[in-house]
Amino acid sequence: MAMNKNTVLAWATTIMIIVGISLIAMGAFRYDDVAGWGFAAVGIGFFAIAWVFNALKGRV
Numbered sequence: 501m502a503m504n505k506n507t508v509l510a511w512a513t514t515i516m517i518i519v520g521i522s523l524i525a526m527g528a529f530r531y532d533d534v535a536g537w538g539f540a541a542v543g544i545g546f547f548a549i550a551w552v553f554n555a556l557k558g559r560v
Contacts, residue, residue: 505560506557506558506560509553509554509556509557509560510557512550512553513550513553513554513557516546516547516549516550516553517546517547517550519543519546520543520544520545520546520547520550521543522543523539523540523542523543523546524539524540524543524544526539527539527540527541527543528540
């Protein structure tokens with residue numbers, strides 16, 4: 501399977517969404533103190549970067 505730029509960006513977007521969901525879940529369910537807010541904030545940051553990767557598909 502040949503991977504071009506769009507498939508690499510699609511895989512990167514998918515992996516970043518999975519990591520973002522796991523970070524938000526860790527912040528929500530694993531940590532009850534201030535660290536949970538940090539995990540959730542980083543998870544939202546992963547979503548933002550995944551959104552940029554998704555927007556770049558077809559343009560690079």
